[in-house]
Amino acid sequence: MMYILGFLIAVLLVVVFVQIGKINEIVARLRGQEVADRDGDEISAKLMVVFMVLFLVGSTASAIFYKDSMLGYGPLELATPHALAIQGLINTTIFFTGIVFIVTHIALFLFAYKYRRKEGRVAKFIDDNHTLEIIWTAIPAVVMAILVTMGLYVWNNTMADVGEEEKPIAFVSTDMSEEDIKEGVGDNTYLEIEATGMQFAWILRHPGPDGLIGEKNYKMIDAENQLGQDFSDAKNIDDIILDELVLPVGQKVRVRITSRDVLHNFAIPHFFVKMDAVPGMPTYFVFTPTITTEQYRENLSSHPDWQVPADATDPDSKMRWEEFNYELACAELCGRSHYSMRKIVKVVSREEYNQWLKDNMDKSYYLNNIRGTEDDQFIEYGKLTIEEKIEEYAKEKEAAEKTEEASDTSSDEETGDADTSSTDEGEDASSTTNTGDVIDEVIEDVNNAIEGSGVTEGTGTEVPVDTINR
Amino acid sequence: MADNKGLLVDEQEFADYLDDGFHDHHHGDKYQTNFITHYIFSQDHKMIAKQFLITGIFWGIMGGLMSLVFRLQLGFPEADMAWLKPILGKWITLTDTGVGSLDPQFYYALVTMHGTVLVFFVLTAGLSGTFSNLLIPLQLGARDMASPLLNMMSYWFFFLSGMIMFFSLFLNTGPFSGGWTAYPPLSALPQASSGSAGGMTMWTLSLVFFVVSVLLGGINYITTVLNLRTKGMSLWRMPLTIWAFFVTAILGLLSFPVLVSGLLLVLCDRGLGTSFYLNEIYVGGQALEQVGGSPILYQHLFWFLGHPEVYIIILPAMGLVSEVMSVNARKPIFGYKAMVYSIMAIGFLSFIVWAHHMFMSGVNPFISNIFVIFTLIIAVPSAVKVFNWITTLYEGNIRFTPGMMFAIGFVSLFISGGLTGIFLGNSSIDVPMHDTYFVVAHFHIVMGVAAFFGMFAGVYHWFPKMYGRFMNDTLGKLHFWGTMAGAYLVFWPMHYIGMAGVPRRYYSFTTFDFSAPFVGTNQFITIAAIITFGFQIIFIVNFFYSIFKGRKVTEKNPYKATTLEWTTPINAGHGNWPGHLPAVHRWAYDYGKDGRDFIPQIEPVTEAEKERDLARVH
Ligand code: HEM
Numbered sequence A: 001m002m003y004i005l006g007f008l009i010a011v012l013l014v015v016v017f018v019q020i021g022k023i024n025e026i027v028a029r030l031r032g033q034e035v036a037d038r039d040g041d042e043i044s045a046k047l048m049v050v051f052m053v054l055f056l057v058g059s060t061a062s063a064i065f066y067k068d069s070m071l072g073y074g075p076l077e078l079a080t081p082h083a084l085a086i087q088g089l090i091n092t093t094i095f096f097t098g099i100v101f102i103v104t105h106i107a108l109f110l111f112a113y114k115y116r117r118k119e120g121r122v123a124k125f126i127d128d129n130h131t132l133e134i135i136w137t138a139i140p141a142v143v144m145a146i147l148v149t150m151g152l153y154v155w156n157n158t159m160a161d162v163g164e165e166e167k168p169i170a171f172v173s174t175d176m177s178e179e180d181i182k183e184g185v186g187d188n189t190y191l192e193i194e195a196t197g198m199q200f201a202w203i204l205r206h207p208g209p210d211g212l213i214g215e216k217n218y219k220m221i222d223a224e225n226q227l228g229q230d231f232s233d234a235k236n237i238d239d240i241i242l243d244e245l246v247l248p249v250g251q252k253v254r255v256r257i258t259s260r261d262v263l264h265n266f267a268i269p270h271f272f273v274k275m276d277a278v279p280g281m282p283t284y285f286v287f288t289p290t291i292t293t294e295q296y297r298e299n300l301s302s303h304p305d306w307q308v309p310a311d312a313t314d315p316d317s318k319m320r321w322e323e324f325n326y327e328l329a330c331a332e333l334c335g336r337s338h339y340s341m342r343k344i345v346k347v348v349s350r351e352e353y354n355q356w357l358k359d360n361m362d363k364s365y366y367l368n369n370i371r372g373t374e375d376d377q378f379i380e381y382g383k384l385t386i387e388e389k390i391e392e393y394a395k396e397k398e399a400a401e402k403t404e405e406a407s408d409t410s411s412d413e414e415t416g417d418a419d420t421s422s423t424d425e426g427e428d429a430s431s432t433t434n435t436g437d438v439i440d441e442v443i444e445d446v447n448n449a450i451e452g453s454g455v456t457e458g459t460g461t462e463v464p465v466d467t468i469n470r
Numbered sequence B: 001m002a003d004n005k006g007l008l009v010d011e012q013e014f015a016d017y018l019d020d021g022f023h024d025h026h027h028g029d030k031y032q033t034n035f036i037t038h039y040i041f042s043q044d045h046k047m048i049a050k051q052f053l054i055t056g057i058f059w060g061i062m063g064g065l066m067s068l069v070f071r072l073q074l075g076f077p078e079a080d081m082a083w084l085k086p087i088l089g090k091w092i093t094l095t096d097t098g099v100g101s102l103d104p105q106f107y108y109a110l111v112t113m114h115g116t117v118l119v120f121f122v123l124t125a126g127l128s129g130t131f132s133n134l135l136i137p138l139q140l141g142a143r144d145m146a147s148p149l150l151n152m153m154s155y156w157f158f159f160l161s162g163m164i165m166f167f168s169l170f171l172n173t174g175p176f177s178g179g180w181t182a183y184p185p186l187s188a189l190p191q192a193s194s195g196s197a198g199g200m201t202m203w204t205l206s207l208v209f210f211v212v213s214v215l216l217g218g219i220n221y222i223t224t225v226l227n228l229r230t231k232g233m234s235l236w237r238m239p240l241t242i243w244a245f246f247v248t249a250i251l252g253l254l255s256f257p258v259l260v261s262g263l264l265l266v267l268c269d270r271g272l273g274t275s276f277y278l279n280e281i282y283v284g285g286q287a288l289e290q291v292g293g294s295p296i297l298y299q300h301l302f303w304f305l306g307h308p309e310v311y312i313i314i315l316p317a318m319g320l321v322s323e324v325m326s327v328n329a330r331k332p333i334f335g336y337k338a339m340v341y342s343i344m345a346i347g348f349l350s351f352i353v354w355a356h357h358m359f360m361s362g363v364n365p366f367i368s369n370i371f372v373i374f375t376l377i378i379a380v381p382s383a384v385k386v387f388n389w390i391t392t393l394y395e396g397n398i399r400f401t402p403g404m405m406f407a408i409g410f411v412s413l414f415i416s417g418g419l420t421g422i423f424l425g426n427s428s429i430d431v432p433m434h435d436t437y438f439v440v441a442h443f444h445i446v447m448g449v450a451a452f453f454g455m456f457a458g459v460y461h462w463f464p465k466m467y468g469r470f471m472n473d474t475l476g477k478l479h480f481w482g483t484m485a486g487a488y489l490v491f492w493p494m495h496y497i498g499m500a501g502v503p504r505r506y507y508s509f510t511t512f513d514f515s516a517p518f519v520g521t522n523q524f525i526t527i528a529a530i531i532t533f534g535f536q537i538i539f540i541v542n543f544f545y546s547i548f549k550g551r552k553v554t555e556k557n558p559y560k561a562t563t564l565e566w567t568t569p570i571n572a573g574h575g576n577w578p579g580h581l582p583a584v585h586r587w588a589y590d591y592g593k594d595g596r597d598f599i600p601q602i603e604p605v606t607e608a609e610k611e612r613d614l615a616r617v618h
């Protein structure tokens, strides 16, 4: 029935169209084709101007309408320094292209209107004008040169990998100043996380207390060992698979991006982070989140769009801003559920992060499933290995902090601002002890975990640090 | 410049040359004596052009309908789609309550088919196949293509390719669903996606035949342009349409074979156990043996075609627009030589920018520096073309035919879409924008819609040449305004969706918080798309109605144009010109010269003109 109806409507429409067209053709013939054409042109020319106005107003108005939905133009702040740099470039581009857009559209449609056919007008024979052409070749060339220069500067900063002097860590220092956190200055350390795409989820791996991601081998993948972690590699002992990505604010993060099956793309919109996950070829993206989820929510809370119930059908549900989360998505078509590879990304304060890691570090796959079984390759050495690794880490940490403190004080002396330097030092001192405490606790916890699992003996083995896969 | 327009040629030499021994067959030529050889296996370039056009229209309708189905899913995910079950069968999944929704797998299949069909079948074959065939011999003063037989085969390979694609729609595992770019490993592994089973094999086969068609056509276009120009038709006197088709054919010839090699390697990976693109893959509960390949290699091969391909689509549209604009503004195209050089520059540069599609694909970021530079350089010749079109209108005497209106619309779309290219071409900005709706907005406006506008401009303008009748003006204008407004309403908001970071090719906007606010926008877009499609029905009705019932053309040169196609009889037979071929004495753009409305290319240059032109040179 519906089909017949649809068909009839279609036929009716066709007939109507044909009739409209025909009537106008007959009218034109009666009035004389010339006259009718000219009148038609008059209308078309006017409509061109109407269209221009509507289009320019509409495009501006819609930009204003959508301002608050776009990243970086309303309450949705950009949460990494490199995103801000990119946004600067976007704005510069909007400036230049905006001018071109408006000027060319006005010229196009106004010329169309102004030079519409008129009785007795003869078009002017203008075939070219070298001066004009040189000018309008040169102007775009200069603008492009500016955009390329700025663009490449931002690009090479954005894509820069971690440097030789930067150390992989797991626990982060808690003595970073608010300022440094906000600007993503960093302290010559980075946290390396691994994200592996599979149909249809992200598998996120934290390196554990040693800060190093263990080797994997795709042939070892099975239902249990989703990544194919190779447990003959000591770096794997403490690696934790995460349900959600937890990142310390102000910390440089290097995501190692891989794929198990087809192409995926590791994308976190609010961070301007995006990189393909390619099977068999790890890629990376380095970024520094500078706004905690908590802070982001708070910033949103003052905006009316976000002061509504998150669940529109339930007025008692939490407010939208309370429910805000950074989200990790997939941005490369990977199959039927490509649209649903969601993981939450939590950016927390550095203290919270350390605590979180402490609470979760006994969740490693090895500790829970391999240790003590016949697959355990570290029955003899395991205990010492993990202890050593952590001790080594603590030592390094301390050494790093010492040099940092030294440089901190020297810079303070340079600025000679007595007031701030004294408070800074106070904070530094207390937080240093905090870090020390945390590490002590960590070692204890790991000891307990290991002893609890019944391993008593070990001779220790070197963890070759340079086997990190890049 | 002047030297191209005003040189006298020895008239006797002309006459000898032009007598090519062609004798007017009153009952058509010997190859075209029956229905089959006239309408089906025709070797007449004009008939082949119509075949390309009508097949293109068929695929345009198919591709458009596909997009409406997936737009419905996006705009109204809750709506009951059970009414599509008679057509889509198992791809509509019913809930317990009988509410039907589109299966994600088929959603992606539709997106893939839509892209493939429109890019290749409509905007490549339907556009350059139609107009290169129609206009190259007619505007150059040739009796036909260099090889009418290859030309006919070119169409039939296209037809075959289309048939294969069409049948793949009915496969049990569904048509290919890995996106029109067909990136492996997804496209190489049936275990990864049911569309990558038989659907992908047929997709590949179809495209291989398509490339055969493009190559046969391209060789013909190039040869014809180089060898069959009539006396006096020097390269610098060719209309811009021909320049555009010529460069397009060269681009096709150089780039399409690379696609074939890329696809053949996918086939090898699928069937022969090679690993050109496969490396360390665990899929379907199994670790594959294949190691050592690189999916990125495919992307290089694909985009080495893919980027030139977008210019293969837009250059013919540019050529058509230039010509239609000049004729209807009654003015020479401004900066003819600059237009030709920018076509060449764009053509050349289009081969060295391909990796701008791969900034985020894991290639070494250093490489991207070079591609950013080349990519943004393309904006310069593109800008020159835009400025020249606008200046062509200046001081003109513009006739607003539907063709002209689509030409003006084209310029607007090309500006809007080209400017967003400047964002994407800068790799840093591509970090947030890559694979989001911003890209969708960019390429639909600059390529999709703009190329359609070029095609519409061409169809309305040359319809009298094809069928000896006019299309209806009123319906044409209605079609124009509906499409112009509709296209912007559909694609403009996508910029904002992209700038919120929403990835393209998402079946649902509600799985992520960041995309959820755009549910309303999606409804708006879907409604706009349906209405815009409605306006295309006006075109289709107008087109087919006018073939049989349109207002008859009563004079050879209804537009008062200078070019040669308007010197043939209204319904020219095979061979185009009865008797001698026309001779050319000047360039194609003598409009408004010396107080005359137009001077046809076949009109000899007067002594006075010659002297003045020479004076301008010195
Ligand atoms: C000013 C000139 C242009 C520049 C700088 C430019 C730049 C770009 C860039 C960088 C991309 C990749 C975006 C991404 O995937 O992240 C892109 C995509 C695209 N561009 Fe352009 N473009 C320009 C003009 C054109 C033209 C004239 C066309 C076609 C006629 C075109 C068609 C396309 C298509 C089809 C895609 C998307 C392909 C896909 O991923 O499916 N572009 N453009």
Ligand SMILES: [Cu+2]
Pocket (backbone or CB within 6 Å): A263, A264, A265, A330, A331, A332, A333, A334, A335, A337, A338, A339, A341
């Ligand atoms: Cu995906």
Ligand SMILES: [Cu+2]
Pocket (backbone or CB within 6 Å): B306, B307, B310, B353, B354, B356, B357
């Ligand atoms: Cu491109």
